[in-house]
Amino acid sequence: MVILDLVNRLLDGDKRACARAITKAENNEPGSIEILKEVYKKTGNAHIVGITGPPGGGKSTLTYRLSKELSDRGKKVGIIAIDPTSPFTGGSILGDRIRMNKLSTDPNVFIRSMGTRGHLGGLSKATHGAIKIFDAFGCDYIFVETVGVGQSEVDIVKTADTVVMIMVPGLGDDIQAIKAGIMEIADIFAINKSDLDGAERTAGEIKMMVEMGTVEKKPPILNVIASQNEGIKELLNEIDDHKKYLISSGELEERRLARLRLEIVNLIEEEIKSRIFNDKEIYNLLDNILKDVYNKDIDPYSAKDKLFNAII
Structure with missing residues (x-):
């Protein structure tokens, strides 16, 4: 009875109930599986966006800007930030904490940070449960921000509908080093901090690698400056365009069935x-x-x- 009451409040848009349900799922508490079973029939409406890229690429700032823009458009957003520590409370720089604290008061945005707790692949084991809960909660978009980038980060492609790969100028040979199994997972490339020297060169290198790939739909490459809110609307447009492509091509169903x-x-x-x-x-x-x-x-x-x- 208690579980059903929590589920009903969650489905009615109660933020406290949503937070409690995610905590239960994250800690594998008694009743957590029953919650996920009950909410499952209400899932499948949110568009899940993976945000990944090398450490220091500005993933948190970009996620903040995207979420703020969507909230301004009247959309409901869930953010799941994966980190070995806690990206918005203990593991990020002060600037990110201030920005995320401001966003946490937004009624259209719900932020949840999760530790990986040793789980391989860059994603928390509880991520899948949290996504379902956010989806049933009524989120239009769910952002999953990963720890960093490495071979194990391909886990994100098994979770997201659209994967946004954040790159920054000056990576140089690092692009070559991370390309195997990583560059191929991106649906959209966003070159953040594009006011720095080398932004155009980085875009050129990524474009060359994309053209060498075998995927039918070549991922777009955008220049953004998240700290100044530049290129954010254009990036959101690309995310929405990719969503439309997934639906029209039938690939969204294929990806979700595979998941x-x-x-x-x-x-x-x-x-x-x-x-x-x-x-x-x-x-x-x-x-x-x-x-x-x-x-x-x-x-x-x-x-x-x-x-x-x-x-x-």
């Missing part, structure tokens, strides 16, 4: 791991099997079959 497939498989994996480590009988069986594998009495593949049969 659901991966999510269901991941849930099964988590359940299996939970059974192994929380069921004393199965855990003891694992210990016994380990000794047999170590002594070469059984191979790891046969050990897997034996353990799996015990689980199911």
